[in-house]
Amino acid sequence: MAKPTSSHTNTLLSVPLIERLLSAAMEKGGEFAEVYVERNESCAVILEEKKVKSAQAGLSQGVGVRVISGAKVGYAYSDDLDDEALFRAARTAALIAQGGGSEQTFNVARTPLPTFYRLATPLKNVEVSQKVALVVRANKAAHAYDKRVKQVIATYADSTKRVLVANTKGRMAEDTQDLCRLSTHVVAEGKKGDRRTGFYGGGGRVPFSHFDTFTPEFVATEAARQAVETLGAVDAKAGQQTVVLAPGWSGILLHEAVGHGLEADFIRKGTSLFAGKENQKVASDLVTVIDDGTVANGRGSLNVDDEGNPAQFKVLIERGVLKGFMYDSLNAKLMGKDSSGSGRRESFKHLPLPRMTNTYLAPGESTHDEIIHSVDTGIYCAHFGGGQVDITNGNFVFEVSEAYEINKGKVGRPLKGVTLIGVGPEALKNVSMVGNDPMADPGLGTCGKDGQSVPVGVGLPTIRIDNMTVGGTKLGAA
Amino acid sequence: MSTHYEALAKKLMARAKKKGAQQAEVFIEVGREASVRVRDGEIEDLTQATSKGVGIRVFVNKRLGFAWTSDFTEGSLNGFVDRAVQLAAAAAPNPLNGLPDRSSLKGHANVGALFDPAIANLRPEWKIEAAIEMEKAGKSVDPRIKTFESVGAGESVSEVYLASSEGFTGGYQGTYAFLFAVPVAAEGDQLQTSYWVDYKRFFDKLDTPESVGKEAARRAVRMLGAKKVKSQRVPVIFDPMMAASFVGSVASACNGDAVFKQSSFLASKLGEKIAPSTVTIVDDGLLKDGIATSPFDGEGVPTRTTKVVDQGVLNAFLYDAFTARKAKTQSTGNAARGYRTMPHIGTNNLYLQAGDQRPEDIIKGVKNGFYVTAMLGHGANLVTGEFSRGANGLWIENGELTKPVQEVTVAGHLIAMLQGIDAIGNDLTFRGSTAAPTIRFKELTVSGE
Numbered sequence A: 001m002a003k004p005t006s007s008h009t010n011t012l013l014s015v016p017l018i019e020r021l022l023s024a025a026m027e028k029g030g031e032f033a034e035v036y037v038e039r040n041e042s043c044a045v046i047l048e049e050k051k052v053k054s055a056q057a058g059l060s061q062g063v064g065v066r067v068i069s070g071a072k073v074g075y076a077y078s079d080d081l082d083d084e085a086l087f088r089a090a091r092t093a094a095l096i097a098q099g100g101g102s103e104q105t106f107n108v109a110r111t112p113l114p115t116f117y118r119l120a121t122p123l124k125n126v127e128v129s130q131k132v133a134l135v136v137r138a139n140k141a142a143h144a145y146d147k148r149v150k151q152v153i154a155t156y157a158d159s160t161k162r163v164l165v166a167n168t169k170g171r172m173a174e175d176t177q178d179l180c181r182l183s184t185h186v187v188a189e190g191k192k193g194d195r196r197t198g199f200y201g202g203g204g205r206v207p208f209s210h211f212d213t214f215t216p217e218f219v220a221t222e223a224a225r226q227a228v229e230t231l232g233a234v235d236a237k238a239g240q241q242t243v244v245l246a247p248g249w250s251g252i253l254l255h256e257a258v259g260h261g262l263e264a265d266f267i268r269k270g271t272s273l274f275a276g277k278e279n280q281k282v283a284s285d286l287v288t289v290i291d292d293g294t295v296a297n298g299r300g301s302l303n304v305d306d307e308g309n310p311a312q313f314k315v316l317i318e319r320g321v322l323k324g325f326m327y328d329s330l331n332a333k334l335m336g337k338d339s340s341g342s343g344r345r346e347s348f349k350h351l352p353l354p355r356m357t358n359t360y361l362a363p364g365e366s367t368h369d370e371i372i373h374s375v376d377t378g379i380y381c382a383h384f385g386g387g388q389v390d391i392t393n394g395n396f397v398f399e400v401s402e403a404y405e406i407n408k409g410k411v412g413r414p415l416k417g418v419t420l421i422g423v424g425p426e427a428l429k430n431v432s433m434v435g436n437d438p439m440a441d442p443g444l445g446t447c448g449k450d451g452q453s454v455p456v457g458v459g460l461p462t463i464r465i466d467n468m469t470v471g472g473t474k475l476g477a478a
Numbered sequence B: 001m002s003t004h005y006e007a008l009a010k011k012l013m014a015r016a017k018k019k020g021a022q023q024a025e026v027f028i029e030v031g032r033e034a035s036v037r038v039r040d041g042e043i044e045d046l047t048q049a050t051s052k053g054v055g056i057r058v059f060v061n062k063r064l065g066f067a068w069t070s071d072f073t074e075g076s077l078n079g080f081v082d083r084a085v086q087l088a089a090a091a092a093p094n095p096l097n098g099l100p101d102r103s104s105l106k107g108h109a110n111v112g113a114l115f116d117p118a119i120a121n122l123r124p125e126w127k128i129e130a131a132i133e134m135e136k137a138g139k140s141v142d143p144r145i146k147t148f149e150s151v152g153a154g155e156s157v158s159e160v161y162l163a164s165s166e167g168f169t170g171g172y173q174g175t176y177a178f179l180f181a182v183p184v185a186a187e188g189d190q191l192q193t194s195y196w197v198d199y200k201r202f203f204d205k206l207d208t209p210e211s212v213g214k215e216a217a218r219r220a221v222r223m224l225g226a227k228k229v230k231s232q233r234v235p236v237i238f239d240p241m242m243a244a245s246f247v248g249s250v251a252s253a254c255n256g257d258a259v260f261k262q263s264s265f266l267a268s269k270l271g272e273k274i275a276p277s278t279v280t281i282v283d284d285g286l287l288k289d290g291i292a293t294s295p296f297d298g299e300g301v302p303t304r305t306t307k308v309v310d311q312g313v314l315n316a317f318l319y320d321a322f323t324a325r326k327a328k329t330q331s332t333g334n335a336a337r338g339y340r341t342m343p344h345i346g347t348n349n350l351y352l353q354a355g356d357q358r359p360e361d362i363i364k365g366v367k368n369g370f371y372v373t374a375m376l377g378h379g380a381n382l383v384t385g386e387f388s389r390g391a392n393g394l395w396i397e398n399g400e401l402t403k404p405v406q407e408v409t410v411a412g413h414l415i416a417m418l419q420g421i422d423a424i425g426n427d428l429t430f431r432g433s434t435a436a437p438t439i440r441f442k443e444l445t446v447s448g449e
Helices: A015-025 A083-094 A128-145 A216-229 A249-262 A264-268 A329-334 A368-373 A424-429 B003-018 B074-088 B126-141 B209-221 B240-252 B256-260 B321-326 B359-364 B414-419
Strands: A032-048 A051-069 A072-078 A149-167 A171-189 A195-204 A239-245 A289-292 A313-318 A358-361 A377-389 A395-407 A410-416 A418-423 A431-434 A446-449 A452-455 A457-459 A463-471 B023-039 B042-060 B063-069 B145-164 B168-187 B190-193 B196-200 B232-238 B281-284 B305-310 B349-352 B368-376 B386-397 B400-413 B421-424 B439-447
Touching (some): A032 A128, A051 A128, A051 B074, A072 A083, A083 B042, A128 A171, A149 A216, A195 A216, A195 A377, A249 A313, A249 A358, A249 A377, A249 A424, A377 A418, A395 B368, A395 B386, A395 B400, A418 B386, A424 A431, A463 B439, B003 B042, B003 B145, B023 B126, B190 B209, B232 B240, B240 B281, B240 B305, B240 B368, B256 B321, B368 B400, B400 B414
Parallel strands (some): A072 B042, A239 A377
Antiparallel strands (some): A149 A171, A289 A313, A395 A410, A418 A463, A431 A463, B023 B042, B145 B168, B168 B190, B232 B439, B281 B305, B281 B349, B368 B386, B421 B439
């Protein structure tokens, strides 16, 4: 059995072998073939009930071969990397094209890549004991924050993923993608068994020294603060209200409300309500939305996407006007466009899809305080849980994990059970103020689509949205 | 089944013990799968794969180490066994740590066949034909079915092997085939979607492609013209798919780990009446032909049937071995896992027992209310019991489904919701591992305009 090389400097598969695999993949007459090889080494440390519960390590590796014939895609993957398994995958994917085809030869050449992240010490080479120290410190800080903190779960996880992608157009790219995240989940208990939760964390494609400044104490204190401050929260009023979103992680709303609907697969299939609306007004003048895969050390950043194309800075919506979509190479080809470097996949087990990278809203002119003061009654959304969108009808939903009432321009009592719901373009038209305080999220986000999870970044200045529907249990005039 | 993998699991387990683990467990998954999606009568993508992986869990002086790999070259396998043993040193010792003991690993549950040779030997073309048929059937329902977000079919054949140093070795083989259709209906400026699926272990139990395609299309078309409604408190009905999701939330709150940590709103309610006596929720690892049926769980404990809620009374929580030891009780055979994850508590086949009312009669009993057919968001906070999710569906007026509704939320407290279940349908059908019949809640808050 051929053993894959594991040293950092060697290539995952040799160039002659890749070229032979591409020939095999094209033997039935496909138009395009691609070989994707991945070796992903991960590590995780989990602390709960004041004890380091476990330290774990894993390795996932494999190859995926894609063959395109017209609009048809054949895909085969295997987690064996010996020659027999590799050629079996190539020949299986080849069957999507049903012609005879003569034997072709292909040459690939390495593409030089930019370095939006490149760690001197890959995270896999950092001692486990240092990772353990982070969760131990986080646990201590969360409990020290307040006696009402009852449960703390602190998790550190990282991966060092090497990918190689090569195709019959002669392109070949190889990248090492490190990623880490430290997070803390807290349950606080108040009077009469009232329980509230808090969650915070972050990281990115950053060196381990990131946690010298983004400290476990900072992470844990923020999670504990959310849980403790929302003790005694009262029910939110249901119905339409003005909402103010805190800067940073609230960008998840943008990701859900518009981001997904601008991905080229939904546009090509006509299943997104943004299809056919290029150069049309889809949001208020205050709204400029950018997807940028080139942010230094960003959680969603890519030196190269999973099809070998360079990541880009893309203006999706400019002052309310729809300017462009996010393309992978297949949808780009079928739509007569160029890839925008948005082809991403969770692993070698998945086909690439057009995806977001780091998606954010450009800053406006108002200050944070001006925005809060402008609201007579409404809700201040300080921290979000998760969200989900139905691309087709545009409905999106968010759980607001830390929310406060706004009364006569002042932030008041904590609210519980707040869910925001809206239709993407309508919500964007109702953006009435945008802050001058842009902020990227701390590196928390993972986006799911078609069962594939990829890391993403989001960002937002403080914004005000009018007439947002707020879910809750309490009826009453808002 | 392959004696090779069973022998490999035992060999790696023995190596871990030799390297210093007092207890060791090796879990191996091997499988192959194939799936297709079609568009306009042609293949859109066809995926075929083989996969395998091994997870190694060890205890060294009561410290837990875990490592996994998909690389089965001998050097890598041995390296990861050694890695698991080394990693244990980084974790804290816990006297409650350990594998399930010998007495709880005795025997396999008798679950009948899980493997269908008909699925293992399917012609490769069946899925392409089935997907094309679904697409065609869906489009035939209504000219407003413009396209499909996706429509496809596939099959999976898998094997699981487990070796535990506490005297257990075993394996089993399973199959399933599936159909899914996600059509898009269009009218004027509005697009609406819905989906319908079926997953079955046995090929002859799988719904016909025609019925899946048509049902998906029918559900999408009826949503055209959906609008918000005014905020109000009304009776709310969850269709079987949404009711299954609700039952899933309730079962998550019965996770023994969350209960032990006081992180479940049900933690203090064992033995209490939390719902009307018509409500019985069952976790069943033995269900005949069930997608989640297996002879033993992720750490070798025989699976069983657990009535989580029995005639309205909160009767049992779900446990794996570690949490059971903490809570001074027994594992319920609910250790879920894949080779990359450590055993953790999960549900087997989970369902709400059927009632005796026809679903149409449940709707007929509502003068003004909401029939929910899709929800968005995770929505249920299991620590506090608050439930709030985005919802789509049909408004009910005088016992009839009338206009489509979107962009609203339904909210309540899970306890009040359970207590407020005032009708249960006779329409329990499994299309996956979690199922429920139609249910009606006496009153929930619908937030809209």
